[in-house]
Amino acid sequence: MSRENYPNPFNNTTIIPYILPEGSNGMIRIYDVNGKQIGSYNLMEGINQLxxxxxxxxxxxxxxxxxxxxxxxxxxKMVLIKE
Incomplete structure (x- = not known):
């Protein structure tokens, strides 16, 4: 289960906290406003952050x-504001 990313809005770097049960395979996928997948990240078990x-x-x-x-x-949802 993921929680809200922080900071949000953000500039250049954000963190997504999550909990992945032991023995599970997890992935976080990122999509742009058009629904195109722009990234995917394999997750480690336990209480972590990406x-x-x-x-x-x-x-x-x-x-x-x-x-x-x-x-x-x-x-x-997350918002990126470049400065």
């Missing part, structure tokens, strides 16, 4: 979802 560097992304609204054992669990 730090994402967005240096090559444009300012805008993005969504992310967490998959556990191939099942999409939730979608959340």
């Amino acid at each position: 730090q994402i560097s967005t240096n090559t992304w444009n300012s805008g609204v993005y969504t992310y979802s967490m998959d556990i054992d191939g099942m999409e669990m939730e979608h959340r």
